[in-house]
Amino acid sequence: MKKNIAKILVSIFWKIIILTLSFMVGLIGSRLLFYQLGIATPRLSTQAPESVAVYYLLTGSLILTLGLFPLIQKIGGNFMSRFLIVFLFLFACFGIGVSVENSFYTTDGNLWIILIILIPSLIFALVATLLTKTQSGFEVFSEKLKEYFKTQTTKQWSIRVFLAIISFPIIYFLFGILASPFVMDYYQQSNLNLTVPAVGVIMGVQVFRSILFLLVTLPILITWMGNKMQLILFLGLAHFVLVFSYDFVLAIQLPLTLELIHGVEILLDSMVYAWVMVKLLSLNSNTMD
Numbered sequence: 001m002k003k004n005i006a007k008i009l010v011s012i013f014w015k016i017i018i019l020t021l022s023f024m025v026g027l028i029g030s031r032l033l034f035y036q037l038g039i040a041t042p043r044l045s046t047q048a049p050e051s052v053a054v055y056y057l058l059t060g061s062l063i064l065t066l067g068l069f070p071l072i073q074k075i076g077g078n079f080m081s082r083f084l085i086v087f088l089f090l091f092a093c094f095g096i097g098v099s100v101e102n103s104f105y106t107t108d109g110n111l112w113i114i115l116i117i118l119i120p121s122l123i124f125a126l127v128a129t130l131l132t133k134t135q136s137g138f139e140v141f142s143e144k145l146k147e148y149f150k151t152q153t154t155k156q157w158s159i160r161v162f163l164a165i166i167s168f169p170i171i172y173f174l175f176g177i178l179a180s181p182f183v184m185d186y187y188q189q190s191n192l193n194l195t196v197p198a199v200g201v202i203m204g205v206q207v208f209r210s211i212l213f214l215l216v217t218l219p220i221l222i223t224w225m226g227n228k229m230q231l232i233l234f235l236g237l238a239h240f241v242l243v244f245s246y247d248f249v250l251a252i253q254l255p256l257t258l259e260l261i262h263g264v265e266i267l268l269d270s271m272v273y274a275w276v277m278v279k280l281l282s283l284n285s286n287t288m289d
Helices: 002-036 050-072 079-105 113-131 141-149 154-187 199-223 228-244 256-281
Strands: none
Touching: 002 050, 002 113, 050 079, 050 113, 050 228, 079 113, 079 199, 079 228, 141 199, 154 199, 154 256, 199 228, 199 256, 228 256
8 A cells, every 4th residue: 555655756756857847948948949040039127147047947847747746647638639739828828928927016017927838838737748647537628518518508608708808807807805904015126127017918918818727727627527626626726826836938038926925825816716716617417516
């Protein structure tokens, strides 16, 4: 029994190391490719010097892997569907979602990072799919999709989708209000190049992110092969690390206190958001109660 547990732990350890390195290598390779193509990727004013940037990247890649690995292991379907689900979830939430949001909270502007993150997202998703077993239960995603949407009427789905879309901006805004007294001083410091956009802009960006999250999270809910508590915990953890690891991956140097406060805020709103999503949209017969 102890030998089996040790064997499982060693297997998980090496998979996490391989996934961490795959994302690191993918990001470094992506930057080199852009350089070879003559495409300049501007440095952010708060970016760490190259001598220590690799340690930030290693830390961020490890956090990203630890947060996504439990979720990936419970996604069902054939190889191609699992690969696409993992890739779209990672690239949409991390590459697009966080990059778009950060572009409104910093004076630097960093939407170019979306393209940089494309290649490491593809590599990570491919390696993750190769390293994790296909969950039994079904093979064709389109069949599960049809089965899923047959569980509710058009009107019921409209209400659930609407509530899912507005839930993220509301949760984000409420936790943001709670955190604002502790972080506002940092946003007023000119040397950090941070800014707070207008409330209308903030909510607009979060509605965009909410729709994006819904589109790439729904396939996970449909193909989930674990129980609902696992789904809430692993989905919340995944959303948390996708945001929290962003600054580390890109070697953005911000005060530790600011990172920790935002970390707690992001963890709490990610878990609440995951709970809401599962309550509203987890109707899959594969999901074990």
